[in-house]
Amino acid sequence: MNVLIGHYNYWIVIFLMMAGLYVVIAQGNLVKKIVGLNIFQASVFILFISMGKVEGGTAPIVTQGVSLYSNPLPHVLILTAIVVGVATTALALALVVRINEAYRSVEEDEIHEQDQSF
Amino acid sequence: MITQHLPILQVIVPLLTAPLCLLVQDRRFAWGVSLAASWTAFLIAALLLDQTLEQGVISYELGGWPTPWGIEYRVDTVNAFVLLIVAAISSVVLLFAQRSVAKEILFTRIPLFYTAYMLCLAGLLGITVTGDVFNLFVFMEISALSSYTLIALSEQRRALTAAYQYLFMGTIGATFILIGIGLLYMMTGTLNMQDLSQRLPAVTGTRTVETAFAFLTVGISIKIALVPLHLWLPNAYAYAPSVVSAFIAATATKVAFYVLLRFMFTIFGVSFAFKTMPLNFIFMVLALAAMFAGSTAAIFQDNIKRLLAYSSIAQIGYMILGISFASVTGLTAAILHLFNHALMKGALFLSLGCIVYRLGMANMEQMRGLGRLMPWTMAAFVIGGLSLIGVPLTVGFISKWYLVVGALERGWWPLAVAVLVASLLALVYVWRVVEVAYFQAPSPAHAGEIREAPRSMLLPTWALIIANLYFGIDTSLTVGVASQAARQLLGVSE
Numbered sequence: 001m002n003v004l005i006g007h008y009n010y011w012i013v014i015f016l017m018m019a020g021l022y023v024v025i026a027q028g029n030l031v032k033k034i035v036g037l038n039i040f041q042a043s044v045f046i047l048f049i050s051m052g053k054v055e056g057g058t059a060p061i062v063t064q065g066v067s068l069y070s071n072p073l074p075h076v077l078i079l080t081a082i083v084v085g086v087a088t089t090a091l092a093l094a095l096v097v098r099i100n101e102a103y104r105s106v107e108e109d110e111i112h113e114q115d116q117s118f
Numbered sequence: 119m120i121t122q123h124l125p126i127l128q129v130i131v132p133l134l135t136a137p138l139c140l141l142v143q144d145r146r147f148a149w150g151v152s153l154a155a156s157w158t159a160f161l162i163a164a165l166l167l168d169q170t171l172e173q174g175v176i177s178y179e180l181g182g183w184p185t186p187w188g189i190e191y192r193v194d195t196v197n198a199f200v201l202l203i204v205a206a207i208s209s210v211v212l213l214f215a216q217r218s219v220a221k222e223i224l225f226t227r228i229p230l231f232y233t234a235y236m237l238c239l240a241g242l243l244g245i246t247v248t249g250d251v252f253n254l255f256v257f258m259e260i261s262a263l264s265s266y267t268l269i270a271l272s273e274q275r276r277a278l279t280a281a282y283q284y285l286f287m288g289t290i291g292a293t294f295i296l297i298g299i300g301l302l303y304m305m306t307g308t309l310n311m312q313d314l315s316q317r318l319p320a321v322t323g324t325r326t327v328e329t330a331f332a333f334l335t336v337g338i339s340i341k342i343a344l345v346p347l348h349l350w351l352p353n354a355y356a357y358a359p360s361v362v363s364a365f366i367a368a369t370a371t372k373v374a375f376y377v378l379l380r381f382m383f384t385i386f387g388v389s390f391a392f393k394t395m396p397l398n399f400i401f402m403v404l405a406l407a408a409m410f411a412g413s414t415a416a417i418f419q420d421n422i423k424r425l426l427a428y429s430s431i432a433q434i435g436y437m438i439l440g441i442s443f444a445s446v447t448g449l450t451a452a453i454l455h456l457f458n459h460a461l462m463k464g465a466l467f468l469s470l471g472c473i474v475y476r477l478g479m480a481n482m483e484q485m486r487g488l489g490r491l492m493p494w495t496m497a498a499f500v501i502g503g504l505s506l507i508g509v510p511l512t513v514g515f516i517s518k519w520y521l522v523v524g525a526l527e528r529g530w531w532p533l534a535v536a537v538l539v540a541s542l543l544a545l546v547y548v549w550r551v552v553e554v555a556y557f558q559a560p561s562p563a564h565a566g567e568i569r570e571a572p573r574s575m576l577l578p579t580w581a582l583i584i585a586n587l588y589f590g591i592d593t594s595l596t597v598g599v600a601s602q603a604a605r606q607l608l609g610v611s612e
Contacts, residue, residue: 024286037289044293048300074303077252081296084259088289091263095270095282102275111279 009050016043028108030099034092041085048074048081121165125178125191128162128201129244129257131155136236139229145220148232153212155236159243160205167198167599177249186313192249196603199453200246200376203460207368207582208239210464214578215361218471222359223271231271235365238264242373251299251385252309254377255292258341261373262288265366269358280353287340287350294337301330302385314385322390331395334381341374344438345408348431352415355427360471363423367430368464372456375437379453382441383607392444401442406536408435413543417550422473422480425547426466429506432540433459436521439533443524449604450597451520457596458505458513461589465582466502469495472571472579485551487560491568494576496555498583503548505586508541512590516597 004011016039023036052074060072096106103111120127135155139148169176170193178191193201212235223231241261248254266288270281303309305326306317321327336347343351351371355363382391392398412432419425433455440452472495473480473488489496505512518537525534560568570576589596 021290024290030282033286037286040290041293044296044300047297051300051304074300080252080256084256084263087263088259088285091266092282092285095266095278095285098270099275099278099282102278115276115279 009046013043013047013050016040016046030096030106030108031093034089034096037092038085038089041081041088045078045081045085048078121169123178124162124166124169125176125193125247126180128159128166128247129240131158131162132236132243133240136233136240139232139236143229145225145228148229149212149216149219152232152236153209156205156209156212156239159239160202160209163198163201163205163243166193167195167202169193170195170198171599171602186308186310189253190249190310190312191247192311193247194603195599195606196379196453197246197376199457199599199603200373201243203457204239204242204246204369204373207460207464208365210578210581211361211365211368211468213581214364214468214471214575217572217575218361218475219359221475222273222361224273227271231268231359234264234267234271235362237261238268238365242369245373246376249311250309251302251311251314255296255299258295258377259292261370262292262341265362265370268362268366269354271362272357272359274357276353277357280350280357284350284354287347291337291340291347294333294340296337298330298332298334298337301326301333305330311380311385315387318386318390322394328395331386331391335378335397338374338378338381339404342371342378342434342438343431344404344434345411345431346404348408348412348434351431352424352427355430355467356421356424360423360467360474363426364464364467364471367426367467368460371430371434372460375434375452375456379441379449379607383449388444388608398442398444401438402533405435405439405442406533408432408438409536409540410543413540413547416547417543419547420482422470422482422485422551423467425551426463426470429544429547430459430463432544433463433506435540436517436537439537440521440524443528443530445524445527446601446604446608446610447520447527448524449607450601451517451524453600453603454520454596455517457600458517458586458589461513461582461586462502462505465579465586466499466506468575468579468582469498469502472498472575475571475575476568482550482554484561485554486558487555488568489552489556491560492570495571495579498576498579499555500548500552501583501586503551505590507544507548510590511587513586513596514590516590516593520597 020036020040020043024033027033027036052071054070057068057070058066060069100106103114105111132155135151138151176193179185180189219228219231238261241257244257245254266281266285269277305321306314308314308317340347355367409432412428416425416428419428437452437455440448470480477484505514508514508518521537522534
């Protein structure tokens with residue numbers, strides 16, 4: 001029981017990660033795939049952020065009377081990773097726009113069919 | 119004075135050139151400044167290699183922050199060698215690029231092309247030079263995002279789906295690497311590679327470190343395109359603009375391979391990677407699968423770019439096989455092949471670039487009789503092909519020689535036989551092109567219309583071909599550096 005509740009953040013991470021990967025693999029719609037990829041990336045962000053939490057620690061701002069802080073480094077790393085994630089999403093959406101212009105579709109199987117008919 | 123700052127200049131020069139190309143928005147300027155930046159990077163890489171060979175490891179503290187806390191750039195023989203090959207290929211490809219890009223990429227997008235190209239170069243050099251694992255992830259994403267853009271700049275619409283597919287595989291791979299880095303940080307509290315290597319032995323028995331190792335291996339293997347994680351590669355190489363195929367094929371997977379070496383040998387250490395975790399056995403099986411599946415698939419390709427892409431997958435197999443020996447000779451062979459394969463694939467894709475420049479595409483059908491119409495281009499292709507097979511006097515022979523010696527040293531003669539048989543498969547797919555180009559009459563539509571490629575494209579192609587021959591004959595530089603790099607990675611003294 002302790003394993004289940006004590007590590008609940010990891011269970012959330014694992015659930016989100018698998019859900020994201022499942023959407024990426026199972027969805028045929030190119031935009032929905034991007035949503036899946038975002039969920040997948042978000043799970044890793046949560047993994048990092050929850051790792052920085054120190055039990056009983058406060059936000060890492062120097063204040064009087066506080067000596068225990070959470071680790072701020074994972075947050076900073078994830079700030080960078082979020083920026084990377086936004087750039088990836090933007091690029092993926094831009095690609096989908098151009099794919100839609102070229103194929104008149106954002107469904108994987110329809111695009112595949114058009115490529116095969118050549 | 120300035121020589122102290124070479125490690126950071128290696129990344130800064132191309133990184134600052136990128137926005138310059140974007141702001142000025144002039145095709146000629148963008149090309150000229152990119153070319154200058156790339157050759158500067160090449161010069162810096164050569165100086166760095168020279169310094170590391172003379173003085174040993176160079177450590178550079180970014181912004182003066184002391185090492186475990188600040189980001190460290192750390193150059194030893196291994197990454198100095200990789201820096202040199204990446205910068206060299208980029209410089210030669212850029213010489214080639216001007217006319218090829220003008221033909222294959224939309225007029226208004228050309229400055230954007232050079233912007234993305236410079237970002238990609240900065241990313242690849244950054245991955246190689248850094249000594250900090252998170253910094254490595256960021257540079258990996260910089261190079262990856264810009265290479266998706268470069269592929270999508272092609273005018274063929276299939277390039278778009280190829281870039282989309284590459285983006286998904288690449289992002290999943292990079293995220294896996296990020297998970298691995300996070301788990302390592304969780305156990306050690308550090309991101310510095312040297313610091314990690316010292317702190318990891320205390321915690322290697324834990325499941326967390328084993329999981330981190332698994333995530334990192336799978337993530338990096340996606341980036342390397344190791345079978346069965348290679349699905350993004352054939353289409354990405356086949357539909358990208360010729361210049362991009364040449365640049366990415368010759369550098370991106372090589373840099374990813376370097377990352378694998380770094381994590382396996384410097385950070386985790388051989389005994390963990392190969393004794394605690396049975397990675398050498400897994401790598402051996404996957405390498406053999408890559409060598410045979412890649413070469414066999416290459417034989418049945420009609421699009422020559424795709425053919426070369428599948429051949430790349432097979433060649434990656436040779437490099438991984440070299441690692442799986444876990445010996446100095448095996449690792450020397452792997453590092454040598456990293457360098458040599460960059461030379462051969464660069465040369466081959468550039469000669470295809472010449473063909474695409476004249477013909478618009480490079481399918482078997484169009485190659486008929488090309489040996490007579492474009493003699494210099496096809497001669498370059500044939501020599502590059504011979505190098506791919508591993509014929510003596512070419513670089514391909516040198517790395518395969520060391521690979522076979524490494525296999526025999528271990529007493530694993532079936533592997534030596536496998537290397538030779540896979541080389542015969544390479545002979546088959548290179549021969550298919552040669553037969554069509556030299557022994558069939560040119561199609562009437564082409565006769566009289568198709569001329570030899572312009573000299574500004576032939577010269578860079580031949581520069582790489584001559585490098586293929588030169589380093590196949592005089593191996594003192596490449597073998598010397600590669601074996602020193604292998605010893606450094608394995609921690610064996612001279």
